[in-house]
Amino acid sequence: MRYALFFLAIAAGVGLGLFYGWVVSPVQLVDTAPSSLRADFKADYALMVAESYEVQPDLNLAARRLAQLGGHPLDTVQAAAAFAVQVGYDPRDLALLRDLAEALKAYNPALESGGTPTP
Amino acid sequence: MRNGGHSNGYLVTGLLIGLALGLVYAWVLVPVELIDTSPQSLRADFQDDYRALVAAAFVASGDLGRARARLALLNDPDPARTLAMLAQRTLAEGGPADTARALGLLAAALGSGGLPPEATSHETPPPETPGAATAAATPSATLDAPASGTPDAGPTGRPTRTVTPTPTRTPTPTQGPPFQLQERAPVCDPNLDPALIQVFVFDAAGAPVPGVEVLVTWAGGQDTFFTGLKPEFGLGYADFQMSAGVVYTLQLAAGGDPVPNLSPSSDCPPAEDGRAVPGSWRLVFRQP
Numbered sequence: 001m002r003y004a005l006f007f008l009a010i011a012a013g014v015g016l017g018l019f020y021g022w023v024v025s026p027v028q029l030v031d032t033a034p035s036s037l038r039a040d041f042k043a044d045y046a047l048m049v050a051e052s053y054e055v056q057p058d059l060n061l062a063a064r065r066l067a068q069l070g071g072h073p074l075d076t077v078q079a080a081a082a083f084a085v086q087v088g089y090d091p092r093d094l095a096l097l098r099d100l101a102e103a104l105k106a107y108n109p110a111l112e113s114g115g116t117p118t119p
Numbered sequence: 120m121r122n123g124g125h126s127n128g129y130l131v132t133g134l135l136i137g138l139a140l141g142l143v144y145a146w147v148l149v150p151v152e153l154i155d156t157s158p159q160s161l162r163a164d165f166q167d168d169y170r171a172l173v174a175a176a177f178v179a180s181g182d183l184g185r186a187r188a189r190l191a192l193l194n195d196p197d198p199a200r201t202l203a204m205l206a207q208r209t210l211a212e213g214g215p216a217d218t219a220r221a222l223g224l225l226a227a228a229l230g231s232g233g234l235p236p237e238a239t240s241h242e243t244p245p246p247e248t249p250g251a252a253t254a255a256a257t258p259s260a261t262l263d264a265p266a267s268g269t270p271d272a273g274p275t276g277r278p279t280r281t282v283t284p285t286p287t288r289t290p291t292p293t294q295g296p297p298f299q300l301q302e303r304a305p306v307c308d309p310n311l312d313p314a315l316i317q318v319f320v321f322d323a324a325g326a327p328v329p330g331v332e333v334l335v336t337w338a339g340g341q342d343t344f345f346t347g348l349k350p351e352f353g354l355g356y357a358d359f360q361m362s363a364g365v366v367y368t369l370q371l372a373a374g375g376d377p378v379p380n381l382s383p384s385s386d387c388p389p390a391e392d393g394r395a396v397p398g399s400w401r402l403v404f405r406q407p
Contacts, residue, residue: 002129009133010140017141026145031162034169038155044189045172052175056217065172068165 035070046080050096074104174221202226227329230350297374302403307387314383314397320355327355332372
């Protein structure tokens with residue numbers, strides 16, 4: 001009987017610990033990086049880059065902004081475009097993402113920055 | 120008494136062990152994962168990057184509704200002020216002038232409740248995300264107000280943007296004839312210490328014009344700033360802090376005659392407390 005109560009107390013403690021750790025004082029979502037954004041926010045982030053790129057065609061700047069989302073800029077834009085198609089973005093927005101993706105296919109950071117390509 | 124103490128003891132011990140196990144599980148083994156976060160949780164510098172990007176997109180598209188919806192994701196109580204302060208900080212830290220200008224334009228547009236003059240409005244309501252209670256900046260969930268009827272339903276059953284002519288992409292604040300200096304007046308205000316060059320820019324209709332680039336030069340240096348970065352003083356307002364003994368020349372980057380010989384004046388009467396008041400300058404530019 002005593003052991004049963006002991007293990008029951010442990011179970012209650014686990015429950016309390018989980019409640020405290022997940023509900024009362026969970027890990028705070030602060031100071032996160034853009035790479036942890038939800039897919040729709042990432043897609044909109046990429047769209048903002050594409051909108052800006054349309055009037056300021058600076059691939060280095062666009063790539064640098066996209067790099068904040070993690071991964072290769074081209075992959076990021078293609079993923080954003082796929083999401084955009086999936087949820088039915090406006091055709092103009094899709095075109096902007098496609099244009100940026102096309103530009104990034106030919107993007108060479110070394111050449112864009114005027115540096116010497118590494119072998 | 121001892122028996123009661125023993126029974127309490129093992130129960131409390133068990134509870135504490137369980138509590139420790141639960142916390143280890145919740146905080147170490149299976150903590151809340153940092154995925155699927157929202158812009159609100161971004162680190163402060165990333166939030167500033169986000170604001171700059173929203174402003175750049177706004178300058179490109181002229182879509183204030185979309186910019187407003189995106190900024191709302193940051194849960195900022197006063198986004199216009201935050202943008203204006205960020206614009207000033209960007210300039211002060213030697214950041215890109217384009218970025219500062221975009222931030223200033225968006226701050227001015229938000230502050231005025233509309234777009235700056237000659238920036239084509241392309242209002243869209245706040246975006247939605249299918250199946251999500253929290254607002255997400257899903258641009259295709261926006262719609263332009265059609266002339267009549269209900270908005271088109273997109274593939275997901277949500278309203279999508281009606282195809283309308285592409286808005287003016289760059290809301291250039293001024294077009295047409297260059298601004299002309301209409302007023303140059305000394306200002307003796309005890310509250311203005313150090314002395315300022317206060318610039319007010321209006322269009323032909325008398326409306327304040329934000330985003331006008333102002334160039335100040337002096338012996339050995341120059342600086343650039345923009346109207347509208349302090350929306351609390353008016354969208355067409357900008358100021359520059361003068362140093363004693365330095366003579367400045369001011370000119371609007373868009374053109375017009377330079378305004379020479381600007382320096383803190385010593386002609387102002389002293390303040391009530393006997394303190395010397397450096398004289399500021401008030402310059403009013405207007406389009407003819």
